[in-house]
Amino acid sequence: MLFKVEKRPVPSQTMVYLTPVLAVLVTMVLGAIIFSLMGYDGIAAVREIFFTPILNTLKWQDLAVKAAPLILIGVGLAIGYRANVWNIGAEGQYIVGGLAATGVALATHEMTGWYLLPLMALAGIAGGMAYASIPAFLKVRYKVNEILTTLMLTYVAVQLLNYLIFGPWKSPRSFGQPQTVLFNADQTLPYIIPGTIVQAGAPIAVIVALVAWFLMSRSIFGFQVRTVGTAPNAARYAGFSANQTVWLALLIGGGMAGLAGMLEVSGPFGRMVPQFPTNYGFTAIIVAFLGRLNPAGVIIAGLVLAITFVGGEVAQITIGLPFPAVGIFQAMMLFLLLAGDFFVRYRLRRVVTAASVKPASEAAE
Amino acid sequence: MTVKNARAMISRRTALKIGGAAAALPLIGSRAFAQQDTVKAAFVLIGTPDDNGWNYGHDQGRIDMLAALGEDRVETTVVTNVPEGPDSERVFRELAQQGNDIIFGTSFGYGDSMLKVAPMFPDTKFEWCTGYATAPNLSIYNARFHEGRAVLGTIAGMMSETGIGAYIGSFPIPEVFMGANAFHIAARKKNPDFVTKVVYVDSWFDPAKEADAARALIDQGVDVITQHTDGPAALQVAEERGIIGGFGQGADMSAFAPEAHLTSIIDKWGPYYIHAVESVLDGTWEESSSWEGLAAGEVVIGPYNPKIPEDVVAEAERVRLGIIDGSIHPFAGPIVDTNGNVWAEEGDIIDDGEFWADSAWYAEGMEA
């Protein structure tokens, strides 16, 4: 072996920013090769998936719509992950937030007024927070692993949605189909860019992400969260308890997921339907990692994921690339990024003599 | 999670009219519309054409349409695995921007998206399968599958030895009520004590659970099984257990269960697709609501299994032909539900449209 792996004295900042870019680039190259070998037009696939959505201005509105919930949920998760709190149940918190907003919308369906949407937003945030407070309570009080409880509760949330939509909330005007009534005009997000489908969700997501970025990188709060995550013992001396962090991380993650749920149900959906869980909560986990757990990075990562979704549809329409190919591209991208993480903390160095080479198994550590 | 089986029914009377065309949004250029030489048609599917059921049926319809009108005149695009909800909105817009003249959305849950996109592309024709609302450039179409269910019910009523049949559905949605009632009412005409057990698997997609539901039903005396979910899961259990049989849904499924497969309801969208695309070619397309069945050849009864006795085949054929010529109606009275409410007196029928709009009940003798 001509190279030796060694730990960097400090994590490389260059690599922090370089690896996501490299992961995307290598995905394109590998993807083009793999799909060419499988008999598809691999280069066209990469072009349609990764470039058409950027180059075709008509697609920008779709990117904004698709990226908004991913960014919003991703930012909330990223903050929690920084503090080493592993909420993987954002999907459930998103559903419950959407349901809470729907509950308000149905209760106020005969009413009009500017205050309805803010009220629904508050309900969405509260719903998401309330649902996330279950794992928070169990973690703090009983030390129950939050990875497992948040995941379990996601499936419970889906059943709650089904129960409501097939039962008390079913619209009397949809011919027996399981869906609620359409929200009224004051309960529906306005279109903010004339002539497009961009509703208020997109700018809200970006603003929330920027505020979070500012808080995380420039405030005492951000410092405390990061300290808890990297050095829990030090954080205790700084007057910040691990329990508080658990609560804070889950409430922020749940609240943002709940808000995303409200923005989706009052925006693109316009009513609650059984298809409301669209895996945004799980995809946002990828977004959080691809964005390096940094709120600003999450904005970019959310856009990249949105590009692959939108581009995947384009590729299916224009070159007949099968739908599952998109999932393979996304998984590959995430694998490469996670692999790339290694180079943030380690580096390869040329070694001069073979004698100093470590056995491979150890070197890999 | 996606909705696989949400399909509704509509009659011309109950279709809602969506107000006049909203002004076209400026981002799309407008094209003149008249007679044309070639047509681009697109099909949006919730699954993949190889599902041997709902999506397969639509893709076969597309292939029939291509064969009838000629590939030199029609160019088709198929988009698969499109989730219902806002994700589909993007696909419909993309297809319209790609210059498709007519776009078929083949699932109920595409409706909200199609109703949003249609006004933006006034020159593109949209067709919403199983929908309930039309617009100037949005038509709806569906098939009277329950007519086929009446034929299956006739076979079940005559062949079942235990007198217990089953109907497996995903969730209680209107079309399931309609199909299950048609099956049961027809079976009762042949066996007045016939019982139909309706079981919902409470999942939009779970073949293993459908199979277990079939096992639970067969273990409790069911010997004829029919399912309202896509795929052969229940039918394969019927084969494995050696009961009298089951039926293919959407397509001929005899390859999965050569012994148990009695016959099948085959979705034939070809006639409708030929009509719709042809009317775009000659410039006569207009807003409409189509709900055809056995008579128009949109619902077809597949080949009968040779093991079915001749008198049963004859009776099934009599019902099929009777429905075609109008002498037999699937919902002919007397019809009483499980709570004793009378829905149709002797000599009356329940109109399909009325039934569809108000059908959350089960006829006497059904167990759900």
Next chain:
Amino acid sequence: MSFDLIIPIIITLVGASTPILIAALGELVAEKSGVLNLGVEGMMLIGAVVAVAVMLTTGNHYLAIICAAGASACSALIFGFLTLSLSANQVATGLALTILGTGFSALFGQPYTGQAVPLLRSPFAPELAQHEVLRIFFGYSPLVYFSLIMVVAVWWFLQRTRWGLILRAVGESDHSAHSIGYSVLGVRYLAVAFGGAMAGIAGSCFPFILTPQWVERLTSGRGWIALALVVFAAWKPFRLLAGAYLFGLIATMELYAKAAGGNFRILPSELWAALPYLATILVLVLISMRRQGSTSAPACLGRPFVPSN
């Protein structure tokens, strides 16, 4: 419903439980070594599609099961390389594995949809396998007997062998195990590969026991139930067996009650469906209460190991 139904219900519930049991046993071993692999659903799908492909090509069930195990183990090794050698985050890598498995199986499986797959039936003579009563012992697919043998084998391995002790040590205290001289990563690689192989065999249960066909997303979320089951069983193989059959009983009883008609539905069906997950959370809390705040989860679960040499 009547007592006659007890035997049929048991037969059905054992079938429904077996894939969950096998997948959970594999995950249990991986988690005991300190690795949380959330990619079970993806690995099961890979196993299912490979099993169908090999079966339809060669006609040999056992070869198909071996190939399914091998393919899923390979996918698990991708996960292992990232999380072990490159110490990547296990949660994110596991989710990526599920996305990969879903996409791969859908793409690779396209030629095999629409074909019936022969079931893997009981190996015993029909007089036993189809006997009214005795089928409760002899009426199952070989995969069912395999799952029961593996419960004992995993228990024996973990509790009675030196290797099992090492594996548990690695999961409880990786640095101590490392300082004594055990290869932490080596043990974890083997455990992860075993988890993958078992998930692959669990995937093959779908076409071979439950519903003999291939279709996209055939496993419909059973992988996540398997993950819940490991926790529900507090990482103990025999409790895992009991838990798998309990989960299977809940699901099966619901269907038999519905098929019986009448007023057998005590709970809304949504609550039935949510029950395994709620029960799992409850068990986690109970374990923790009984042990005054310590759960029985392996101490190093989900934590990357970086030797401090």
